[in-house]
Amino acid sequence: MLDINNLTAKIGDKEILRGVNLTVPDGEIHAIMGPNGAGxxxxxxxxxxxxxxxxTGGSATYNGQDLLAMEPEQRAAAGVFLAFQYPVxxxxxxxxxxxxxxxxxxxxxRGEAELDAVxxxxxARAAIKNLSMPxxxxxxxxxxxxxxxxxxxxxxxxxxxxxxGLAILDETDSGLDIDALKIVADGVNALRSPTFSALVIxxxxxxxxxxxxxxxxxxxxxxIVRSGGPExxxxxxxxxxxxxxxx
Amino acid sequence: MTxxxxxxxxxxxxxxxxxxxxxxxxxxxxxxxxxxxxDLGLPRIVxxxxxxxxxxxxxxxxxxxxxxxxxxxxLPLVQINAANAQDGITIDIPAGIDAGAIMLIxxxxxxxxxxxxxxxxxxxxxxxxxxxxxxxxxxxxxxxNPVTDITLxxxxxxxHYRLQDESAEAFxxxxxxxxxxxxxxxxxxxxxxxxxxxxxxxxTNLNGPNASTHLNAAQLxxxxxxxxxxxxxxxxxxxxxxxxxxKSVLFDHARGVFxxxxxxxxxxxxxxxxxxxxxxxxxxxxxxDIKPELEIFADDVKCSHGATIGALDPEQIFYLRSRxxxxxxxxxMLIRAFLTEALEPVTHEAARxxxxxxxxxxxxxx
Numbered sequence: 014m015l016d017i018n019n020l021t022a023k024i025g026d027k028e029i030l031r032g033v034n035l036t037v038p039d040g041e042i043h044a045i046m047g048p049n050g051a052g053x054x055x056x057x058x059x060x061x062x063x064x065x066x067x068x069t070g071g072s073a074t075y076n077g078q079d080l081l082a083m084e085p086e087q088r089a090a091a092g093v094f095l096a097f098q099y100p101v102x103x104x105x106x107x108x109x110x111x112x113x114x115x116x117x118x119x120x121x122x123r124g125e126a127e128l129d130a131v132x133x134x135x136x137a138r139a140a141i142k143n144l145s146m147p148x149x150x151x152x153x154x155x156x157x158x159x160x161x162x163x164x165x166x167x168x169x170x171x172x173x174x175x176x177x178g179l180a181i182l183d184e185t186d187s188g189l190d191i192d193a194l195k196i197v198a199d200g201v202n203a204l205r206s207p208t209f210s211a212l213v214i215x216x217x218x219x220x221x222x223x224x225x226x227x228x229x230x231x232x233x234x235x236x237i238v239r240s241g242g243p244e245x246x247x248x249x250x251x252x253x254x255x256x257x258x259x260x
Numbered sequence: 261m262t263x264x265x266x267x268x269x270x271x272x273x274x275x276x277x278x279x280x281x282x283x284x285x286x287x288x289x290x291x292x293x294x295x296x297x298x299d300l301g302l303p304r305i306v307x308x309x310x311x312x313x314x315x316x317x318x319x320x321x322x323x324x325x326x327x328x329x330x331x332x333x334x335l336p337l338v339q340i341n342a343a344n345a346q347d348g349i350t351i352d353i354p355a356g357i358d359a360g361a362i363m364l365i366x367x368x369x370x371x372x373x374x375x376x377x378x379x380x381x382x383x384x385x386x387x388x389x390x391x392x393x394x395x396x397x398x399x400x401x402x403x404x405n406p407v408t409d410i411t412l413x414x415x416x417x418x419x420h421y422r423l424q425d426e427s428a429e430a431f432x433x434x435x436x437x438x439x440x441x442x443x444x445x446x447x448x449x450x451x452x453x454x455x456x457x458x459x460x461x462x463x464t465n466l467n468g469p470n471a472s473t474h475l476n477a478a479q480l481x482x483x484x485x486x487x488x489x490x491x492x493x494x495x496x497x498x499x500x501x502x503x504x505x506x507k508s509v510l511f512d513h514a515r516g517v518f519x520x521x522x523x524x525x526x527x528x529x530x531x532x533x534x535x536x537x538x539x540x541x542x543x544x545x546x547x548x549d550i551k552p553e554l555e556i557f558a559d560d561v562k563c564s565h566g567a568t569i570g571a572l573d574p575e576q577i578f579y580l581r582s583r584x585x586x587x588x589x590x591x592x593m594l595i596r597a598f599l600t601e602a603l604e605p606v607t608h609e610a611a612r613x614x615x616x617x618x619x620x621x622x623x624x625x626x
Contacts, residue, residue, distance in 0.1 A: 061582050062581075062582070063578050063582075064574065064578065084581070084586075084587070085578060085581035085582050086581045086582075086583075086584050086585060086586050086587065088582075089581070089582060089583055089584035090584050094582075095582050097579070097582075100579070101573075101575050101576050101578075101579035103576055103579070103580075103594070103597060104597060105596070105597025105598060105599075105600040105601070106593060106594075106596075106597045111580075111583075111593075112583075114585055114589070114593065115580075115583035115584050115585055116584075118583075118584040118585045118586060118589065119584035122584065171583065175583065175584070
């Protein structure tokens, strides 16, 4: 379970999160929507441990562990996965090698046996097939020369193989055509289980047609200003974010 | 003895030999091997303190003994080598023979400062091929001043992969001269991880049409290590290609130098010359000096030089860490990735693995 309590954070002198309260129980998918500049990406980066964000108050725990006290790699080993809004290119690093190194780092941190190259490839090929992705996805350098849609699919592939307990999807739908959107959504839906939860951050409602959330929260000016069921997303789509802060 | 070059010489502007000049070197004596020598299951030619060691070697028939030659080179270090050379090998591969791969190892064990000046001569006949994996290592204070002369006849291919892993107190000043005939290829890669002060100086002439060369290198330096890569590539015939990708990874107060000159003669139309220098400066005190020179007398040529200097990208490090990869390993992965392009000419699989392992070992040493 992800439990965020009165979380405040700033970048430089600018306060971005101004008291976020949010609980995501295991097995649930929660969407976070909100206008640009509301703090959606900041929330995802603070939870995954990116440098440059200063947490000034509050707490964030995952299964009782203090996320904010952990290194990014420890958070990953604890089961937190961030699907990047802008996945990073790694020239000279092969995708298969990258994902296997990641998977084995996590397995090592958990005291599990590492996978050799053959066992990993078998697993990876099966995942690629499940996600209807091209085979050469593993052979290429990480995200180098990938289209926007391919980069997002690669995030989903990593997610499928690392099998996190909590996935944070930071505007994974941005720049996707409808086919790619469905692949991404299928990837998330395939992970649905009583031990998996997800925080789906999005500006638009359309991703939520495919990943139907249990709850929708609206983040505005650094706070959650409204929460509701999936119907809230439809309401936002119809009326926009204007006036929400007053609500 | 010929005087050591000083920084007044343009070719030595970035590399100061005062610390070498201050040491008085003794004649090398026989020494014991106190560390296991690399063994790739290939024929091995081993030199200890500059002398051929038959007991440790299993040289193939095409390897002959040292032959003293007259040398009127203007290069000061070559003159010093010529005056002092006492040992070395001569390799002669007949036309059409694929001679496989050999290891050439120089091991030094210096109880007191010693200097040795091996002289190697390598000739590949028409369409002959050979791979040489050359390793220099040792312990103590010593000066290793090898000169290697290479002649590649028409269509011959030499893969020359060098690992300079000398002791932290050693001076390694190597000169490699290669004459490359029509359609012949000199493919070289040098990995520099050792030595207090080192230089690899290449003089490569592309003498016949469609000759080609790679002069690639990677310098991985820490502390106050200084490594100099100097090259002069003479394009003396049409349609020749030269490629130089040199990468430097510099920690602490380390200093890397690249000086590369491409000389294109008037006759050498359709020359394709390429130099790329990339440095990762991983400390505010690290330094890289890059001096490319193009001297072009032909009018239909493609010559380029590029240089980038930077640090590891924090976005890339975070991306790797967010996937569970510990920070130190993330940095190692990015440095390996940075070096990949330089290793391109190393097509021999065992040589490639050997060099990649040497990079891993270097990383783990810190």
